[in-house]
Amino acid sequence: MRAAVIGGGIGGLTVATGLRRAGWEVTVFERAPALPSAGTGLGIWRDALDALDEVGLGDAVRRAGRRQPEGVVRKPDGRRIGVLRADVHLVTRPALLATLAAALPAGAIRFGEEPTDLDHDLVVAADGINSATRRALFGVDVRPSGAIGWRGTVDVPVEAGGETWGRGVKFGLTPQADGRTNWYAMTGPDADLHRTFGHWHDPIPAILAAATEVLRHSLDYVPPLPAYHRGNVVLIGDAAHAMTPDLGQGACQAIIDAVTLARCAAADPTTALRAYDALRRKRTQRMVRQSLALNRLARTRHLTGVRDAALRVALALQPRRTPDWSADLEPDELAG
Secondary structure, eight states: OEEEEEOOSHHHHHHHHHHHHTTOEEEEEESSSSOOSOOOEEEEEHHHHHHHHHTTOHHHHHHTSEEOOOEEEEOTTSOEEEEEOOOEEEEEHHHHHHHHHHTSOTTSEEETOOOSOOOSSEEEEOOOTTOHHHHHHHOOOOEEEEEEEEEEEESOOOSOOEEEEOSSOEEEEEEOTTSOEEEEEEEOTTOOHHHHHTTSSTTHHHHHHHOOSOEEEEEEEOOOOSOSEETTEEEOTHHHHOOOGGGSOHHHHHHHHHHHHHHHTTSOHHHHHHHHHHHHHHHHHHHHHHHHHHHHHHTOOSOHHHHHHHHHHHHHTOOOOOOOTTTTSOHHHHTO
């Protein structure tokens, strides 16, 4: 059985490993000439790490990053709203992609190529938020949330991350294993980054002063699709259910999609894709709605005191974090 994977990102590389373990012959087509050498940090939640364990990749991904320390959610003047106890492993996008690619044999990834002959038993479209495959199958494109995302990485170390919520805007920080800091922000379409956040609490002004490469993009999402497959073609990750980044689940859900599809692939392709759709579509579409709702909550400019009080209660009700096998390792060990 032969499978073609369109896209050599997180979902595409994970599904290639999973399908190979299930006995498939897999080729990944990635139009970029090589894996990226730069990129911001990603949070990999425990359920996604469990999925990576299932295809033999979990320990390698843990070694490529570090566990996220508890963060604090604050107001712009630095006053605490609550503690964020997310059970998340932090890894940069380049480190994660390199780890996933290393699990595949030489020649399995065809860089600089787009598929022209898809005479395969299965075609997995992992071609991202602007998926041409999704448009061809269902005629559906992304929709804007109305918010703008900003992000970058700076050489300013922080011990712990967190988020700061203001009137219709927010700013977040996450430390990386190499001592650098990943930052992100959300604003309306006409906001100026420095004018909006430059007077907020430390270390936000220092982070912005050190930011030389700033990415700015619309925060878009994919509306509900009637199915995640048609014929022998199946969508995974952002191609199927791109969401705003407010839940921090984009990479994680792509990983879980990939492992679920590989698990289903022991059956014939038609049965496998129906099973995958039943397991993943409603769940991920619900997460798209939840993330969009959280995005709208963060963008509110009225009754922010009520919003912050509700946020304080939600943070207080979080479960305590469970111990992790890597908790006693030093950052340089976690970085490999």
